[in-house]
Amino acid sequence: MSGALVVEAGQELPARVVGPLTQADVLRFAGACGDFNPLHYDTELARRAGFDAPIAMGQMTAGIVAAWIADWCGVERLAEFEVRFVAPVLVGDTITLTGEVADVVSGDDGREIARLAVVAAKGETVVVKGRASAVLAPAMPG
Amino acid sequence: MVDVVSFDVERGKVREFARSTFAVDPVYTDRGAAVARGHVDVVATPTYAVVSLHFRNQREWVAQLGLNIERVVVGSVRWTYRRPMVVGDVIVGTRRLVKDERKPGSGGDLRVLTLETDFVDATGQVVVTEENVVIERPST
Numbered sequence: 521m522s523g524a525l526v527v528e529a530g531q532e533l534p535a536r537v538v539g540p541l542t543q544a545d546v547l548r549f550a551g552a553c554g555d556f557n558p559l560h561y562d563t564e565l566a567r568r569a570g571f572d573a574p575i576a577m578g579q580m581t582a583g584i585v586a587a588w589i590a591d592w593c594g595v596e597r598l599a600e601f602e603v604r605f606v607a608p609v610l611v612g613d614t615i616t617l618t619g620e621v622a623d624v625v626s627g628d629d630g631r632e633i634a635r636l637a638v639v640a641a642k643g644e645t646v647v648v649k650g651r652a653s654a655v656l657a658p659a660m661p662g
Numbered sequence: 663m664v665d666v667v668s669f670d671v672e673r674g675k676v677r678e679f680a681r682s683t684f685a686v687d688p689v690y691t692d693r694g695a696a697v698a699r700g701h702v703d704v705v706a707t708p709t710y711a712v713v714s715l716h717f718r719n720q721r722e723w724v725a726q727l728g729l730n731i732e733r734v735v736v737g738s739v740r741w742t743y744r745r746p747m748v749v750g751d752v753i754v755g756t757r758r759l760v761k762d763e764r765k766p767g768s769g770g771d772l773r774v775l776t777l778e779t780d781f782v783d784a785t786g787q788v789v790v791t792e793e794n795v796v797i798e799r800p801s802t
Binding site for chain 2 (some may be wrong): 596605
């Protein structure tokens with residue numbers, strides 16, 4: 521991604537709404553990553569484990585959040601990404617991704633870095649809290 | 663060391679992974695778009711290294727660490743990027759146990775493991791480092 525990305529502290533990322541997640545969505549991710557734990561597709565088993573529906577993989581939510589951030593800043597700018605799993609995401613849930621530029625700092629090499637704080641939530645319930653760093657300029661070679 | 667995994671960054675898999683994580687940037691699917699951005703080919707989404715689950719023997723490392731899989735949850739994951747993975751990359755991931763701690767929880771001690779994987783390309787450069795915090799809940 522050429523040129524500088526210009527952002528400022530407090531700026532909000534454009535929100536993304538994903539869902540309602542279908543069983544097919546979760547199975548598509550299972551196929552992509554290779555996680556075939558039955559908790560992700562066996563409704564009876566999920567109920568016995570205390571969930572109302574099969575649960576999405578944490579890595580699926582993480583991947584959705586990471587892809588959303590990278591769609592915004594460009595994947596080659598992403599220097600760090602971190603997520604903490606707070607609550608499960610179930611088949612049928614709709615998740616809303618929101619975030620903002622916490623601050624803009626100078627990295628060790630002098631490049632400007634935007635530090636982002638992001639959240640994925642279903643309704644009022646936070647499912648994932650995340651942080652990311654994006655290199656603003658010059659862009660990292662891919 | 664816990665385990666070593668190797669995989670190729672494949673065009674179809676990159677597309678499949680991008681679709682399954684609702685990515686929209688054409689840089690994951692359109693070679694022309696990727697080249698226009700300065701890449702040699704289509705690039706992978708940020709968490710693509712998760713495809714290594716296909717190639718890891720889960721039972722083996724869980725047994726090796728003495729964990730009960732039914733009580734294990736992933737607490738957090740952190741990735742540090744040097745560059746995106748690009749189609750054609752041949753990646754080797756070496757996973758190490760860097761911390762094995764016990765922390766008090768409401769129902770007894772939690773076992774908190776920190777696992778770190780360096781994903782290295784064919785030239786020996788680390789492309790991505792992944793740090794996973796895995797929590798084993800106490801038996802009830």
